[in-house]
Amino acid sequence: MRFSILGLWLLALPALAADPVSFRNDREGTSYYSGNKKAVAKALREVDQTQIVGAFDEVLKNSEKNKLCSFDFNKSLLRKLKEINPKFTEYNGAIYHLRAENQIDDTVVKILTDAHNIFATDPRLPKDPENLFLPKQDKVLELLPVIGSFEKNFLKVACFDEAYRNMYSELMKVDKTMKSSHLEALLVKAYESKVINIDTYLNLEKARLNELEMSGLTLKAYYQKVANLRVQYPLRDSTEQSNFVTQKVDKMKVSRRQRLLENYTDLQIILMGNVIKKLRTRLDSQKVEILIYDREQGIETLTLEPMERFRLAIKLLRKEMSLLSLNTYFNGRSPDYMDLMTAAYEVGIIPASELDELAGLQDIWNPKKTFWEKARVWVTTFSSVATIVIPPPYGFIPALAIVVIEATAGKKSDPNAEDPTSLF
Amino acid sequence: MQKIQRVYFNMKNLILSFVLILPTLSFAQSLDRTMEALIRTDSNKPVNDEVVLTNLVSADSFDGEYFKIVRGKSNDAIRFDADEELTFRAATAYYHLMKARTYFIEKVKSDYVAKIPKMTIRIEHKNQFSELGHFANDNLEPQHNNALTIPAGKGLESRGVKPWGIEIWFRPSKRIHLNDLKVNDLAQREFQVLMKTFRNQIHMQSLQRFLSQAVVAVSKETPGVNPLSMESLVRTVGSSVIMEVGYQFIDPITKVFSRKWYWLDTTLVPEIIYHEYAHAALSDHLVLSHSTAIIEGMADFFAGQIADSPKLAKHIKKYNTYNGKDATKKQEYVTQFETSQYANTDFVFGMLWEMKNIIGEEKGEAFMFTLRKKLTTNSTIRNELIEGILKTCDEVCTVPFVDKLRILKALNLKGL
Numbered sequence: 001m002r003f004s005i006l007g008l009w010l011l012a013l014p015a016l017a018a019d020p021v022s023f024r025n026d027r028e029g030t031s032y033y034s035g036n037k038k039a040v041a042k043a044l045r046e047v048d049q050t051q052i053v054g055a056f057d058e059v060l061k062n063s064e065k066n067k068l069c070s071f072d073f074n075k076s077l078l079r080k081l082k083e084i085n086p087k088f089t090e091y092n093g094a095i096y097h098l099r100a101e102n103q104i105d106d107t108v109v110k111i112l113t114d115a116h117n118i119f120a121t122d123p124r125l126p127k128d129p130e131n132l133f134l135p136k137q138d139k140v141l142e143l144l145p146v147i148g149s150f151e152k153n154f155l156k157v158a159c160f161d162e163a164y165r166n167m168y169s170e171l172m173k174v175d176k177t178m179k180s181s182h183l184e185a186l187l188v189k190a191y192e193s194k195v196i197n198i199d200t201y202l203n204l205e206k207a208r209l210n211e212l213e214m215s216g217l218t219l220k221a222y223y224q225k226v227a228n229l230r231v232q233y234p235l236r237d238s239t240e241q242s243n244f245v246t247q248k249v250d251k252m253k254v255s256r257r258q259r260l261l262e263n264y265t266d267l268q269i270i271l272m273g274n275v276i277k278k279l280r281t282r283l284d285s286q287k288v289e290i291l292i293y294d295r296e297q298g299i300e301t302l303t304l305e306p307m308e309r310f311r312l313a314i315k316l317l318r319k320e321m322s323l324l325s326l327n328t329y330f331n332g333r334s335p336d337y338m339d340l341m342t343a344a345y346e347v348g349i350i351p352a353s354e355l356d357e358l359a360g361l362q363d364i365w366n367p368k369k370t371f372w373e374k375a376r377v378w379v380t381t382f383s384s385v386a387t388i389v390i391p392p393p394y395g396f397i398p399a400l401a402i403v404v405i406e407a408t409a410g411k412k413s414d415p416n417a418e419d420p421t422s423l424f
Numbered sequence: 425m426q427k428i429q430r431v432y433f434n435m436k437n438l439i440l441s442f443v444l445i446l447p448t449l450s451f452a453q454s455l456d457r458t459m460e461a462l463i464r465t466d467s468n469k470p471v472n473d474e475v476v477l478t479n480l481v482s483a484d485s486f487d488g489e490y491f492k493i494v495r496g497k498s499n500d501a502i503r504f505d506a507d508e509e510l511t512f513r514a515a516t517a518y519y520h521l522m523k524a525r526t527y528f529i530e531k532v533k534s535d536y537v538a539k540i541p542k543m544t545i546r547i548e549h550k551n552q553f554s555e556l557g558h559f560a561n562d563n564l565e566p567q568h569n570n571a572l573t574i575p576a577g578k579g580l581e582s583r584g585v586k587p588w589g590i591e592i593w594f595r596p597s598k599r600i601h602l603n604d605l606k607v608n609d610l611a612q613r614e615f616q617v618l619m620k621t622f623r624n625q626i627h628m629q630s631l632q633r634f635l636s637q638a639v640v641a642v643s644k645e646t647p648g649v650n651p652l653s654m655e656s657l658v659r660t661v662g663s664s665v666i667m668e669v670g671y672q673f674i675d676p677i678t679k680v681f682s683r684k685w686y687w688l689d690t691t692l693v694p695e696i697i698y699h700e701y702a703h704a705a706l707s708d709h710l711v712l713s714h715s716t717a718i719i720e721g722m723a724d725f726f727a728g729q730i731a732d733s734p735k736l737a738k739h740i741k742k743y744n745t746y747n748g749k750d751a752t753k754k755q756e757y758v759t760q761f762e763t764s765q766y767a768n769t770d771f772v773f774g775m776l777w778e779m780k781n782i783i784g785e786e787k788g789e790a791f792m793f794t795l796r797k798k799l800t801t802n803s804t805i806r807n808e809l810i811e812g813i814l815k816t817c818d819e820v821c822t823v824p825f826v827d828k829l830r831i832l833k834a835l836n837l838k839g840l
Contacts, residue, residue: 283832284825286815306810307840310832357829364836395633395663399625407618419839421759422806 021063021223025105026235027346029243032106032255036096043093047084049101052094055080056103065227068220069159070115078116091116106246107261110254111219115161118212123205132185139175143186146170148195150204160203161218168213183208217262228266233273233347242352244359245342260342264335269343271327272335275320276344276358282313304423311424314364337362372405379405454489455480457504459515462692462743468733470694470740472512475519486514491521493545497559502547513547513691517594520694521545524701527730532793536708540590543704547594547691557585568598571690573703575712590707592700597689597743619674626667634660689743695736698727709796717761718803721772724749725780725792734777736770751777756839762804772805775838779813782830783821791820806840 043052059076074091081088092113099109134140146167154163171178171186187208191201207213245257252259260269282288288309292300304312325334335343341359344350350358379401386398461475479489486493487501493514495502502514521543528537550566551559553574571594579587637660641650650656670677690696702723703712710719728734728751737748749770761771780788798812814828821827 280825283829305807306814307806307832307835310836353823354826354829357826357833360833361829364833395629396626396667399622399629402625403618403622406621 021060021065021068023060023104023108023223025099025102025241026238027240027242028105028246028255028257029241029352030246031096031099031109032246032248032258033096033099033109036093039090039093040097040100041093043090043097046088046090047081047094049097051084052081052097053101053103055084056098065223066220068218068223069161070111070219071119071160073219074112074116074119105257106255107217107222107258108219110258111217111222114210114215118206118210119203121206121209123202123209127184127188132188133181134185134189135175135178135182139178140186140189142174143171143178144190144193144195146174147186147190147204150196151200159218159220160207161212161215162220164204164207164212180208180211215262222261225261225266225269229269229347232266232270233349235348237348237351240348240352242345242355244352244355245345249338256338256342257346260339260346264339264343265329267329268335269346271324271329272340272343273347273349275317275324276340277349278320279313279317280350280354280358282316283310285309285313288312302423308422308424311422314361315424317361318365376405454478455483459504459519460512461516461519462512462694463516463519464694464731464733468735468739470742475515477515477518478522486511486518488518488522489542490525490540491518491543491545493518493547495547496549497546497551499544510548513594516694517545517547517691517697520697521592521701524698524705524730528701528705528726531729532705532726532789534705534793537705540704543589544591545594546591548596549593550595553593556580557583558588567595569600569686569688569690570595571696571700573700573707573712575707590704590712592697592704594691594697594700597687599685599687602684602686616674619671623667623671627664630660630664683745686745687743688737688746692743693737693740695727695731695733695748698730699723699736702726702730706796710799711801713801715764715767716801716803717767717769717772717805718799718809719801720767721770721776722792722796722799724751724770724773725776728773728777729789729792734774736773749773757805758839762806772809775805775835775840778834778838779831782834783817783827787820787822791816794820810835810840 047055055077058080059073062076063073077094078088078091081091081094095104095109095112095116098104099106104112135143150163150167154167157163158166168183171183175182184205187196187201187204190196191198196204245260246255248254249256249259254262264272288304290302290304291298292302321334321337321340324330325332338359341350341355345352345355383398383402383405386401390398457477457480458474459477460472462470463473463475465471477486477488481487481489482501484505485501485503492501494500495510502510504511506514525537528534550568551562552564552567553572554560555577557580558577571592574588574591574593576589577585577587579585637656688696690700700723702725703710703719705726706719706722710722724736727736734751735748736750737744738750740748751770751774753770753774755769755771755774757771760766761769776792780792783791795812795816798815799808803809803812813831817828817831818824
């Protein structure tokens with residue numbers, strides 16, 4: 001018996017052993033950063049591609065998953081690259097090259113380049129004392145010790161980004177009205193009062209300038225999130241790639257996948273993916289019936305027509321999207337349809353080949369406005385005024401314009417909306 | 425002894441078979457003949473040109489291995505030395521029927537079409553069809569300006585009606601005044617709705633102008649702004665009166681300026697010949713009993729494929745003065761399309777053409793040919809046709825789920 005338990009334990013050993021850290025791209029197609037060719041070319045002029053990948057592999061080998069830190073990672077990698085070429089400067093180019101080689105994905109690129117850019121920021125010193133505004137004196141007395149304990153209480157136990165956010169959170173607890181300009185003055189005050197040294201001051205000021213407190217995803221959190229998802233939903237095809245998830249989100253400087261991983265927890269991603277899983281099953285279903293009961297006895301079965309099934313699936317999707325925001329795990333947050341699609345792909349519920357078509361379903365309930373539909377409001381308004389202003393016999397022109405615009409743009413985007421012969 | 429007898433018997437049979445088969449083989453040798461017929465050019469223009477009629481089995485008439493072209497109720501093939509106009513029609517029909525048959529056998533690989541027995545094609549045929557008697561009585565209203573494919577019949581021995589196979593009947597062309605036609609013109613109805621909106625808009629505009637002038641006149645005593653003055657009334661009401669007169673007399677005015685006569689020479693419109701042959705080719709599943717939007721739409725689709733054009737019976741005004749069919753026309757579904765009254769609209773044709781474009785040209789034909797198996801004469805557009813399309817996609821499409829999604833989205837946009 002003892003031997004068998006020992007055997008089991010030995011069998012489990014490889015699993016218990018720490019997996020090597022990997023940031024390999026296993027989901028994304030063409031990189032969101034593929035346009036940064038100049039930076040990559042410059043980096044490759046400074047060190048060759050095998051040297052970049054080699055240095056990266058070495059840093060990765062020495063990384064522990066529980067202590068992953070983008071700032072430390074950058075520091076180590078930059079040191080390695082500078083060992084190869086002391087004049088090496090194009091760090092972001094090297095990171096983009098690692099992405100092009102699929103050693104990392106776009107989210108890791110963002111985390112590492114953001115961290116690098118923070119430390120590369122010029123804090124524009126010296127500060128003009130006339131432009132520094134401290135919070136109220138009693139608050140200053142409470143806030144300064146928090147800043148003074150940054151290295152000891154925060155940085156010692158966490159990565160710089162996490163440490164800064166924790167400190168910021170503590171500062172906000174003391175003074176909820178504190179603004180960035182207050183913090184600027186506080187940091188100067190802390191340095192002048194010798195509460196912090198010059199290095200700490202510079203780093204904190206750079207973090208403040210880049211609003212580090214706003215960024216959500218650390219390298220460690222990213223790694224844990226993706227690892228959890230892969231354990232719960234092992235990928236059927238790890239070579240599958242999609243350009244859909246690397247497309248830019250409207251009015252944001254991130255890709256769809258970056259936004260997903262930054263804004264949602266692994267559990268939320270799974271819940272979102274399941275909504276799309278159900279949608280897919282419903283869309284592919286060959287039969288949908290509605291049963292009508294009179295007390296315990298079924299009295300009528302309505303079989304839906306194919307297009308009714310299709311529209312029912314879309315209506316149910318909309319309903320479930322709304323219900324998702326009421327879910328405890330979402331805290332009232334309503335994920336949009338593209339987030340759901342990206343989540344479903346992330347956990348491998350839908351393949352890349354189906355993403356674009358499924359995403360296009362949004363046009364059914366939220367169609368893009370055509371030029372004429374946009375012009376409709378203005379044409380109608382101006383024509384209505386013109387009907388009074390323009391004298392006969394030319395008064396027919398605005399009337400004709402109204403009729404034409406109504407006939408071309410006035411048709412409902414969903415022609416089935418009021419069809420009495422269709423259930424859905 | 426028995427064995428010798430059997431060998432002798434077999435030898436006798438073999439010789440007899442040769443005696444019977446040899447003349448038949450020489451007789452059945454297919455002949456080609458060059459004749460003038462109406463064809464479409466690459467740019468879809470109708471032209472009279474020399475064509476080669478293949479697989480003829482007669483040296484002097486339109487009698488081929490697969491088609492026999494006869495006139496009216498006759499069972500004798502039209503002779504090559506017959507009236508020039510008649511031979512031109514017969515040659516056109518024969519040539520395009522052969523083209524259609526070749527398409528179904530070589531492109532669609534239809535075993536059923538390969539096995540269809542020789543078809544009799546009747547041109548200039550006016551009799552109505554009778555399921556029992558083959559030809560309805562001559563006294564019944566003669567038929568013009570159309571074509572139909574009739575199912576095979578067992579005949580009625582007691583009345584001397586012999587069995588017949590699948591036949592295509594082309595009616596003679598006849599000038600008919602449009603007033604005598606009952607037409608379901610959806611475009612005309614849409615135009616009427618637009619006219620009504622325009623008229624209402626003009627009346628509203630007159631009222632607005634009158635009210636605004638009245639307000640100005642009351643608030644400011646500006647000289648010259650009197651809404652009740654004769655000039656102002658004439659100006660304001662004038663446009664409304666002109667509009668109303670125009671609106672009330674729009675129908676007679678349209679009639680004065682539009683075409684008045686209708687005729688359709690079905691034998692000389694290639695796409696109609698393809699359409700009718702497609703009915704025969706699809707009749708293994710779509711029985712030739714009555715006309716429905718789906719049956720006509722399927723035949724239109726294959727006619728379009730054979731003609732290599734989404735437009736049927738268009739740009740051939742000499743032989744067709746009425747609108748042809750256009751698969752690219754944007755049309756939304758209305759429930760009336762399910763009725764036999766609207767069987768000949770081009771909605772299903774357009775819908776199937778769009779499906780082909782979604783699935784891809786290469787697979788589209790095979791898709792539609794497989795689709796016929798999922799349909800019956802009683803199928804409806806909104807139920808069995810769409811169900812059939814989705815199930816066919818499961819069998820034929822490369823990525824079924826994605827293609828089905830594209831199909832469903834396209835159908836949704838069509839108002840289905």
